[in-house]
Amino acid sequence: METYFTKEHEWVTIKDGVAAVGISDHAAHLLGDVTFVELPPLGKVVTQFQQFAAIESVKAASDIYAPLSGKIIKVNEALEVTPEIVNESPEEAAWIVRLEPSNLEELQNLMTRTQYEEFLGGME
Amino acid sequence: MAPFGGWEMPIQYPTGIIAEHRWCREQAALFDICHMGEFLYEGDLDAGGLEGVFTFSVKSIPVGRSRYGFLLNERGGVIDDLIVFRLAPEKVMVVVNAATIDNDFSVISSRLTGAASFTDISQATAKLDLQGPKARDVLTRFFGDDLGTLPYFTFTECTLLGAKAVVSRTGYTGELGYELFLPAHKVRELWELLLTDERVRPVGLGARDLLRLEVGYSLYGSDIDQVTTPLEAGLSSFVNFNKEFVGKEALLAQREEGAPRVKVAFRVNSRRSPRHHYDILFQGERVGSVTSGAFSPMLGCGIGLGFVSREAAAIGSTLTISHEKVSMEGTVCDLPFYRDGSLRS
Numbered sequence: 001m002e003t004y005f006t007k008e009h010e011w012v013t014i015k016d017g018v019a020a021v022g023i024s025d026h027a028a029h030l031l032g033d034v035t036f037v038e039l040p041p042l043g044k045v046v047t048q049f050q051q052f053a054a055i056e057s058v059k060a061a062s063d064i065y066a067p068l069s070g071k072i073i074k075v076n077e078a079l080e081v082t083p084e085i086v087n088e089s090p091e092e093a094a095w096i097v098r099l100e101p102s103n104l105e106e107l108q109n110l111m112t113r114t115q116y117e118e119f120l121g122g123m124e
Numbered sequence: 125m126a127p128f129g130g131w132e133m134p135i136q137y138p139t140g141i142i143a144e145h146r147w148c149r150e151q152a153a154l155f156d157i158c159h160m161g162e163f164l165y166e167g168d169l170d171a172g173g174l175e176g177v178f179t180f181s182v183k184s185i186p187v188g189r190s191r192y193g194f195l196l197n198e199r200g201g202v203i204d205d206l207i208v209f210r211l212a213p214e215k216v217m218v219v220v221n222a223a224t225i226d227n228d229f230s231v232i233s234s235r236l237t238g239a240a241s242f243t244d245i246s247q248a249t250a251k252l253d254l255q256g257p258k259a260r261d262v263l264t265r266f267f268g269d270d271l272g273t274l275p276y277f278t279f280t281e282c283t284l285l286g287a288k289a290v291v292s293r294t295g296y297t298g299e300l301g302y303e304l305f306l307p308a309h310k311v312r313e314l315w316e317l318l319l320t321d322e323r324v325r326p327v328g329l330g331a332r333d334l335l336r337l338e339v340g341y342s343l344y345g346s347d348i349d350q351v352t353t354p355l356e357a358g359l360s361s362f363v364n365f366n367k368e369f370v371g372k373e374a375l376l377a378q379r380e381e382g383a384p385r386v387k388v389a390f391r392v393n394s395r396r397s398p399r400h401h402y403d404i405l406f407q408g409e410r411v412g413s414v415t416s417g418a419f420s421p422m423l424g425c426g427i428g429l430g431f432v433s434r435e436a437a438a439i440g441s442t443l444t445i446s447h448e449k450v451s452m453e454g455t456v457c458d459l460p461f462y463r464d465g466s467l468r469s
Binding site: 032033035036038054056058059061083084087 | 330395
């Protein structure tokens with residue numbers, strides 16, 4: 001299953017037509033200990049690259065941007081009480097929302113894992 | 125690592141700020157605090173002029189004890205918060221913040237008469253803090269049981285690793301702990317020795333800031349500064365109005381009129397962190413701003429300090445903390461936020 005990434009360090013994977021979204025291992029590492037995740041309301045319609053959630057760590061507060069347009073159909077409520085799972089498992093257990101993508105062609109605007117790693121390499 | 129007062133300082137070690145914070149609350153944390161400044165005064169306290177410099181009386185500190193207080197400007201603003209150690213009847217060590225070393229030294233020097241010697245020994249003096257409920261057990265394991273009997277705000281001059289040192293029962297965490305002063309060339313050896321004990325781990329400035337905020341200690345440069353008086357900051361218990369000091373007139377006038385703004389402590393009703401410079405609103409009006417804020421691991425919510433106009437400062441008042449899109453509700457509360465530390469155990 002291919003994982004795609006944004007320049008703002010969100011990831012998305014698609015399974016059975018549903019997209020799981022989170023922040024990358026790199027982003028979690030940069031943030032440091034995560035203390036709070038602001039989840040969007042269920043049913044909210046989001047637009048690719050627009051802010052839809054927020055995350056706070058001991059060091060900083062950051063926005064989270066939608067990697068794809070679509071409707072939020074599930075939020076990871078575990079993050080409300082144990083946001084530290086973002087540090088423990090950013091690209092698996094700490095998915096933030098699941099959404100119904102409205103336009104899969106938007107995947108072309110994202111990076112594959114290989115491209116993302118090259119992108120990170122270029123940032124150093 | 126981050127620049128701080130001319131030093132490269134560890135914000136965190138690999139385990140991260142939250143784990144380091146917990147280690148200090150449960151075990152023994154070792155802090156590299158070599159950046160802080162130390163001055164030595166030798167001579168008669170009255171003749172040399174030291175007695176009139178700070179907001180407290182140095183003469184009234186018994187030998188072997190230390191006291192916290194302020195160096196003020198003429199307007200009553202805080203030039204620095206510091207601790208004075210009475211080493212001997214005519215020998216005093218002043219411990220100051222790193223970023224303020226040069227200015228403090230010149231201000232204090234300008235207030236002295238020249239009849240006593242006053243020297244900046246910061247470069248030659250290293251400082252490590254060992255803090256946490258296991259700190260006493262660790263210290264006595266290496267250096268003998270005598271150190272275990274020191275009461276709070278008491279110190280002893282002793283020999284550590286063959287060098288002359290000061291071991292002080294003080295700290296900045298709300299836990300049982302010690303500040304260890306020794307010659308700079310010995311500090312690496314002490315650091316490495318203490319870390320051989322499995323109860324000791326290095327803890328950085330990030331966790332230190334959380335620890336001090338949970339017990340409500342002020343951070344110079346954030347919560348107190350040259351335009352903030354001890355009265356506004358709720359720190360008048362460290363000001364002795366029965367003696368002379370620079371800034372006293374201004375404080376007396378402010379005490380008469382009432383401070384226009386005062387410090388508040390507040391708890392946030394979520395895990396959100398209030399942060400430095402966020403606005404504070406009361407009944408829809410902006411009344412001040414946040415000076416320190418964080419998520420408190422011990423309380424499980426955001427906590428903060430800020431300065432607000434007096435009508436918003438009553439315990440129990442509801443404040444709105446706001447910054448761009450972020451908004452959170454806070455309730456004014458007493459200090460300290462966290463009360464279960466091992467400080468006086």
